[in-house]
Amino acid sequence: MKPAAVLETALYVTDLAAAETFYGDVLGLERIAKVEGRHVFFRCGQGVVLLFNARATIEPPAPGARLPVPPHGTTGQGHLCFSASADEIEAWKNRLEAAGIAIEADFEWPNGGRSIYIRDPSGNSLEFAEPRIWGL
Numbered sequence: 001m002k003p004a005a006v007l008e009t010a011l012y013v014t015d016l017a018a019a020e021t022f023y024g025d026v027l028g029l030e031r032i033a034k035v036e037g038r039h040v041f042f043r044c045g046q047g048v049v050l051l052f053n054a055r056a057t058i059e060p061p062a063p064g065a066r067l068p069v070p071p072h073g074t075t076g077q078g079h080l081c082f083s084a085s086a087d088e089i090e091a092w093k094n095r096l097e098a099a100g101i102a103i104e105a106d107f108e109w110p111n112g113g114r115s116i117y118i119r120d121p122s123g124n125s126l127e128f129a130e131p132r133i134w135g136l
Contacts, residue, residue, distance in 0.1 A: 007047055011078045011124050012054035016040055018121035019051045026099050049080065081115075081127040089114050092128045109133045 013019040020040045023029050029042035029049065038056040042049045054073035061068045084092060093103055093116055104125075105117040113133035118126050 005046065008050055009047065009080055010050040010052055010072075011080055011120070011122075012057075012074050013051050013120070013122040013124070014053075015121060016051065016053055022121050023049065023051065026096070026101065044082070077123045077125055079125040079127070081129050083131050084128040086114060086130055089116055089128050089130065092116065111135075 016037065016039070020031065020034070023040075023042050024031050029044055031040060032043050032048070033039070033041040037053060039050060039052045041051070052073060054075055057073040058071050060071050093106065096116075096118055097103065101118050103116050103118060105115070108114050111133070113130035115127050115129040115133065120126055
């Protein structure tokens with residue numbers, strides 16, 4: 001047996017309100033859940049992007065909690081890559097630049113495929129890449 005796909009990906013942010021605006025308004029993701037001061041979750045294709053306040057998720061759940069999710073979290077900059085076609089990458093580049101978001105890197109991989117990189121408001125590295133960079 002092996003896992004079939006990644007269902008959810010988590011990033012840890014320093015400002016949930018700024019993250020919610022960025023991922024919802026700039027990236028256009030649909031918000032599906034929110035707990036003030038703790039997390040905001042967005043649908044992305046067949047998966048979910050989880051944005052957590054790291055300080056809130058390192059606390060263990062209260063005894064008898066309805067959802068006994070173990071503590072988790074990290075600090076520092078994380079990374080997430082969104083799948084995009086070559087045409088979509090160009091459209092994303094134009095949209096992001098129009099929104100005042102700097103493109104940190106834009107290049108073709110040696111084995112084929114293009115990536116662009118930006119930063120979210122918490123400094124996480126976000127990439128838009130053609131799936132063929134991984135032979136997909």
